[in-house]
Amino acid sequence: MGLELLLPVMILALIALMFFQSSKQRKAMKDLQEMQASLAVGDQVLTTSGLHATVVSVAEESLVLEIAPGVRTQWDRRVIREKLDPGTSPGSAAGTDGAGS
The missing domain is CATH 2.30.30 (SH3 type barrels.)
Structure with missing residues (x-):
């Protein structure tokens, strides 16, 4: 029964990691654009x-x-x-x- 939950939990963890990485990248891009504009x-x-x-x-x-x-x-x-x-x-x-x- 524990193995049946492992795949959905791993998928959710992967999605969360991808979200946090993309938000860091968006922030870095926004900071770069603000510097270039200033x-x-x-x-x-x-x-x-x-x-x-x-x-x-x-x-x-x-x-x-x-x-x-x-x-x-x-x-x-x-x-x-x-x-x-x-x-x-x-x-x-x-x-x-x-x-x-």
């Missing part, structure tokens, strides 16, 4: 391709990014993966400060 001139950003840049101008669907002094390119807003802290500069990832060398 981008402003002067923000330091990282694109999905790993490019560090500074936002120079903002349009409804696109951004102009300065990737080097005087080098500006136009990008879709959706390629921005994260907004970097003002103190973070390209190439200053943790562990690359040259200490110990």
Whole structure:
């Protein structure tokens, strides 16, 4: 009699896990879209391709990014993966400060 209940309980557990995972994913997507919508001139950003840049101008669907002094390119807003802290500069990832060398 216990085995007859095992399959329905396992199915319900699987459905619950799928629901919780999808709600986490929706929240992460919403947070990403809010960050992309809040981008402003002067923000330091990282694109999905790993490019560090500074936002120079903002349009409804696109951004102009300065990737080097005087080098500006136009990008879709959706390629921005994260907004970097003002103190973070390209190439200053943790562990690359040259200490110990």
